[in-house]
Every structure is written in C-alpha cells, then in structure tokens.
Amino acid sequence: MIILSLSSFPDFNIYSTPLLILVFQGLVFVGLLFNRYFKNRNIADLFLALILLLICYEQICYTVGFMGWYNVFKNTKINYFLIPMGMTIAPLIYFYIKSITTSNFKFRKKDWWHFLPIFLFISFKFFIYCYDSLQPNFSEIQNGVLRLSVDEAVVSPIYNFVSFAQMLLYLAFTFQLFYNYRKRITAYFSNTYKLELNWILSFLIVFTALFLYDSSQSVIGLLITDLNYKQRWWLNIFMALIVLFVGMKGYFTDTSKLNKISFKFSPNPEIIPQISEEKKTVSNEEVEKVANYMELKKPYLNPDLNLSDLAELLEMNRAQLSQVINAGFNKNFNDFINEFRVNVFIEKLKIGEHKQLSLLGIAYDCGFNSKATFNRVFKKITKTSPSQYLDTMST
Template sequence: MFLAFPEFDIYSTPLLLLSLQGLLFTVLLISRYFNGRNVSDFILALILLFTCFGQTCYTVGFMAWYDTFRTTKINYVLFNVSLALAPLIYLYVKSITTSHFRFRKRDWLHFLPLILFLVYRASIYFYDSGQSGFDEVQNGVLKLSLDEPYILPLITVFGFGQMLLYLAFTFQLFYNYRKKINAFFSNTYKLELNWIRNFLVLYAFLFLYDMIQTAIASYFTELNYMQRWWLNLFVGLTIIYVGIKGYFTDTTKLKKLNFSFTPNQITIPDVDLSRDRPIDKKSVENLERFMEMEKPYLNPELNLVDLAKQVNMSRAQLSEAINTGFGRNFNDFINMYRVQAFKKMIAAEKHQQLSLLGIAFECGFNSKATFNRVFKKLTHSSPSEFLKTAY
C-alpha cells in the first residue's frame, strides 16, 4: 500500500495538535519577552520549544515520515532533549524565585554537555555525508557504527542522571524559596507559586515514566511504537498545561520584591545574627506587649522589615526573638495573632453581622485559601467547625 506523508490517525493527530499548541505558546512567550524583557518568559519559551522538539521523532513517525522518506537524515538532528531541558527547568525556577535575576556568562556552563553533543553530532554528519552512497541510506557509517550502538546509550544514561540532579536541585531551590517567604511575609498566598510546584511535579513524572519505560525496553521486553505512544501523549498534555499556566500566570510581581522593603519592593536579605546584640527575655516581652497593644497583624501587607521598624529592632533581632521566644517563623507568629483575633470576634458574635471570610479579612488575612489553611494548622479544625463548637 502506498503511504504518503502526512498520515493523520488517532495516534499522530493528538501529538501533532498538542505540539502545535506548544509552539504557539512558544511564539507568544518570546513575543512577550521582547516587549517586557522578562527573562523567565524566554526561558519558558525554550522549555516548550525543546519539549515540542522532543516529540518530533514519534510525531512524524506516526505520520508515516519514515515510511515515505526512507533516506531521511532526520536522525542526525534528533537528540536527548533532557540535555537542554534539565538546566532550563532549573534556570526557569531560579529566574522566578530570585529577584533581579540575570542570565550570566557562567550560566552557559549548564549547557556545556548539550553544546559538546551538538558539535559531535554535526561532526559525524559531515563525515557521513562525505561517504559514497550516503544519499541512498537513512543513516551513514558513523551513525550506525558509533552513534547508535555506543554514544546514544551513554547519552541516555547521562541524560537521566543530569535530569535527576537538576530536578533535585530545582525542588530544593523552590522549597527554600517557600521557607524564605514564610520568614519574611505574613500573607504568602500570592507568592507561594503553586503553579511552579505543579510544573516541577509534571516534569518529574515525565522523567520517571521515561526512565521506567526505557528500563523495561532495555532489560525486559522491546516496546513498540504504540506502547511508547502514551508517554508522548502525556508530554503533549504537559506542553498544553505549561503553555497555558506559564503564559497566563503573572510572576512579574516577584521581580518587584527587594526584601528591604515596603509592599511594593521586596528582596530577601541575608540575616547575619553575629552583628546584632543577643535577644533577651525583655525583648521578647516587649514584642509580645507591642503585638497585643498595637495589633500590627491587622495589616495584611505586614512583613518582617516593617514590623522590625515598628518595634525598633533589626531584622535579625526580630527574627531571632520570634524564633527563640515563640518557637515560630514570622508567618506563623503573625497568623497566630490573627487567628486569636478571629476567635475573639466570634466570641463577640461578630459573625451575626459579617461572614467568616469577612471576619478573617478584618483580622488581617487577605485570601480565603490562606485563612482556611492557617486556621486548620493552628486549631486543627476548620473555621466552620470551630463556629459550631463555639456555640
């Protein structure tokens, strides 16, 4: 039967459509980068581009490319995209969680394995293309004798190891960021970056799926194109999620953080406790008295620097007083007072005039999600359950 490219079926069509959507978001992100010069947009565009590129082999395969063009040289340009994706994922999360992030010359070192591999692949192509009969075959001499039996298996193992390390570093970077914002902000909902967490989980899932699939194919039984199709479908769905969430989620507010700050500016300063006088019991008592008398926690934008100025302490002193005197980080410390204020308003029957969320906002919370989570954490019950037990 005569096969003509492209052939659309239930296998090729979903992969093609999902990849095309990913390329569309790549273009949109690059366009936005040139308009706003937000480097995270450009890095995410590259992540989508390389992820779509990694789909090429199976997408065109299901579309009958290899059957129609039997002397195609496409294998020379295909490579393990984890060489690019691993450092890009790390740099993307770093660009989001680091204020005033700049791509530096030394960051190119992350891509050294990719650059070396591309130089190697170009070299074997030019060698093979100079051999007689190259136009009549799909893969030349070095591609068959060196690249496929030796280099590609090594690159596969190296790619898995590289992705594992970069994912571990990136998860650590992300959760260290989450700890930092809890040490400096009283309301963290808008800064928690749950989208980034989901982004990392998805790529970790794809990595594990690919690793398990490769191990099965290498040591147990060969997997055909149809059996490998599911991984490519999941990659395609990930492309769509990352494209939509990455494009429509505003992360530029983090660029304004300059942790010396007022709510408009926020950066995370290093805290050097050795430069400040030790925290004594009186300082802790004064802080507790100030919290009860002045009620600074009612300000939803309250942060460590602002409170330190109000109590005439350095950031390091205030942080140490909260940690040692109350056994809490800044976020839990402030929200403890907000929960107490909420309970007092319930006891005063304020819920007769205001909703529970309205009372929460009066007590300094700025989102329903934060309020419910904090209340559950500190009281081991939901606000509605607490109201039932109070009356």
C-alpha cells in the first residue's frame, strides 16, 4: 500500500505525472488493438491488447497512489481489488507468440486451463471482500479481518512465489516456441527475413528484463531492506515505458503473415551430416529429379519460393520433397535454395554485371528479397562478405 504525505487528490507531481501520461498513452494503444481485433479478428491483437490492459491496470493502481489517493481516501477498499496480474500475463505472452508463429492458430477450450490459477485467486479475493464487508465497522477501516490475517499474511506471499515460478516457466516455453518457429521456417521458406519476427524477439527480451528487474527488487525488499514507494517508482516507470514501446511496435508491425499459410507437416529442420535411415528411403532418381529441375528451370529466382511451391512444380508432396532435400543434399530447404542463389550471384560477378548494377541489385535478380538475408547467407556460404569477395576477384 502506498501512503503519501499529501493533503489533496489528485496531486500532479514528478512521480505521478510521468506515470499518468505513459499509462494514458498505453491505454490508447489498448483501444487501437481492440478496435483492430474486432475489425479483422486477428487473435494476436486481442492477446496483446489484454497484456497491455492488465499492465496498465497495475500501473493505474500505483499512479493513483502517487497522486495521493490512499492518503485522502484512507478507508478505501481498493486493497481487495489490487490483484497482481503476473499469473494472467504469463500465459497471455505465451499465447500471443503462439498465435503469431502458428499458422491458422485457434484458441481451444482446453487452453482456458492456463488461466485457472488467476480465476481461483480472483474468486478468493471476492470471497474475502464479501466476508469482511459483513463484519461490524467495515466502512470505517481499510482492511478487514480476512484481508489482514489470511490474504496479506498467507495467501499473497504464496501467490507471489507461484506467480514468479509460473512466469519463469512460461517465458522458457515461449522462448522455446519462438526458436522452434525460427527453425521451422528455414525448412519451408527460401527467404525468411520478413518472417523472422525480430520484433517478437525484442518483445520477449524486454519482458524478460522487466521480470528479472521485478524479481531482484522483490528479493532485495524481502531479504535485505524494505523498499519504499519512491524506490519502487523506477520499476513502474520502466513498465510504463515498455507498455508504450510494445504498444507502438505491436500495433504498427504486421504479425499476421502466417494466418493463411499452412505448413503443418514435420520436415526435419536439422541437417543430418551422417548417412541415416532416412537417407536410405530417398532414391537416386528423386535426388536427380530435384537437382535437374533446379539447374534447368531455376525456380530459386522467385524470391517468394517456398517448399509447397517447389513441391507442386516437381509433382511431389511437401514431406517427400523435404525428405529428399534433407537426406539427399544434407541441407534444409532454406540453405538448399539460397546456395543456388549465391552461386548465380557469383557467376554474374564473373561476367561483370556489377559494372552495371549494384551488388544488392544483382542479389535481387538472383532471388533474394532483402539485404540482410543476402549478406548473411553469402557470408555463411563463402565465409566472406559480397564486397570482399568482389575485391578478391579484382586482384
């Protein structure tokens, strides 16, 4: 509970004003995300809007405290409704990332079980409020008997510990989900830059940093010294800034790229360097068929080429083609296609096309669709940058 030495509410001071401005801006993005969800029905917008809304709810509780609410309205019953939202935010973060990285994602009935702990806690808070409100002189005090003897003394410490463990677990699962997605797209798409979702990685990093900061502050307050409201203000201002950052990036970044793409098969995203049982099931005819088609038809020049497109061109199914590429060429789909592109790029350098076009222009002609992907792939294959490679050709 925050108690300020103020005589009136609201008090706009150096602590309350920045929080008030940032929380208001955060709520603007909550409204924008909700509005877009109801228009387009992209469930990722709903999850992000709920994440930001719950954080803003916690921020509002602190903001009105810094504005003097708890000093002026000493008998307010707001303590019964100050509910830490970690248990809700943790699964929402997981489902937000899952809704973006899973094609045709659907929220199932059984997914509601992830939110059972917070529903139970809210029910408990409602119960103790109802009980305490029936006790004598409840209107004259701030906290009733169950609020002090059960909630504050027993349940809240347990809740905080469980919430910490839950957030840690969900963040681990979410990072695993994201990196598995990164592996899967290399097995399906030839150009992955626009699908790598670097913004999502930033999203996870800032929330992890916020979680670690909050956890360290709790440990300090519990084991070393009690932190006063001004010292805890920094966590709240960082949280408010993160809400603004996440709101802006989440709203202005297209995260619906996979909504209408289906790649629900299980290609092996790892390159298998040894001869395996899988390789024995791939015939030489299949390998030659793929190699000849690549040489003659040059489908890799299409920057939007994916595994499904190539499988259709070769009159094969996706799983079969993925197996041929993985086992027959010891590459995943992304490396397989981009190696052809790099080889064509090198051939164009040899015939002097760089005298008429920029290196990036040549790369686009070879099937790349971004400078970042081209530079990364070229260096991975040749162990040098495109400009350095060109210099070695000139010497």
